[in-house]
Amino acid sequence: MNELEPEYLKSAGLKSTLPRLKVLDLFKNGQERHMSAEDVYQLLRDSGDNVGLATVYRVLTQFEQAGLLVRHNFEGGKSVFELNEGTHHDHIVCMQCGHVEEFYDSAIESRQKKIAAELGFTIHDHSLQIYGDCTKAKCPHRR
C-alpha cells in the first residue's frame, strides 16, 4: 500500500533510499500534517518499518534543505516539520490540545516587508505563531 515516489527525491538531488521514501510517504499520505522527528520515528515504527531515529533526523534535515519540507520551531523545544507545498503560511496553535491551524494574511506579510526595509534588514525568513485555545471546538485533537 505504500505509494512510493522516487521521482521527488531524484529531482531534489537525493538518492532514492528506503528510509527516505517512507518518510516522504508519511508526509504525503499520512494523517498528520505537522510532525516532529519523534512523531515520524514512532509512526514508522508502528507500521512495522524499522528506521533508526538518527536516520529520521538526517532525512528530515536533508528534506528541509532540499525544500521538500519546512521546519517550524513552535514552543515546546522540538522542531516540527510539514510538507512544503509552495504556499507560505503561518500557524495558530492550540495550547490545550496541540491542534495546529494554518493561515495566510497578505496584510501581515506586506507590513513585515516594510518594517524590515525600514530597519535596514534584508529579510531572509520569518516565523509567526499565535498561541491560544480553540474554544470553539471541543478540542477533539490530542497531542
Add this chain to the structure above:
Amino acid sequence: MNELEPEYLKSAGLKSTLPRLKVLDLFKNGQERHMSAEDVYQLLRDSGDNVGLATVYRVLTQFEQAGLLVRHNFEGGKSVFELNEGTHHDHIVCMQCGHVEEFYDSAIESRQKKIAAELGFTIHDHSLQIYGDCTKAKCPHRR
C-alpha cells in the same frame, strides 16, 4: 556598585535573595537587553558573583512567571529573556551577527486578533520574529 532593588521582588511575591537581586540588576542596568541563561550565568561569573547555573534557570523562569521578564524562543534552540517593560513588541534578528531590533506594528497586531477570532481561537500569546541580514549596518554587533 550593585544597585539592588528589593521592592520589585517583594511586589512580585518573591523573597528578596542575593541571586535574584543580581539577575534583576543585570537586566535593569546591564548592557545587553536580550540574554540567555548561559549569558546571564557567564556575566554574573565575570563580575565575581558565583551564582549556580541551576539557580539562574530557576530565577529566570520565576521572573518570567512573575511578569518581570519575557521569554523568547528565537532560532538556535535556546531561550532568550528580556525585561518586561509593559510594551509588547516583536523582533527582527540578524542572522549574521545576532543583533536584535525590536518593533511594534499595530496593523499586524490587529490582523492577528481578527484571524484568531475567525478561526475560533482565544488568543493567549503570539510570537513573531523576522530573520534576515542587517545589510545597512556593517554588523557591528557580535554574537
Add this chain to the structure above:
DNA sequence: ATGCAAACGAGAATAATTATCATTCGCGCC
C-alpha cells in the same frame, strides 16, 4: 554480478534545561 561511495542503524556524545538533595540563607519571632 561487482564495487564503491553514499546512506543506514545503534549507540555514544553534546547541548539546553530540569530534577534531586544536602546545605545555606532570609526573615519573622522572642
Add this chain to the structure above:
DNA sequence: GGCGCGAATGATAATTATTCTCGTTTGCAT
C-alpha cells in the same frame, strides 16, 4: 541580636532533543 524553619541555593545527576561516530549495508552505475 540570636533562633528556627521553610524557602532558596549550588553541585551534580538526570532528561530531552539532537548530532556525531563508526562499522555495516545498500543503491546504483558499470
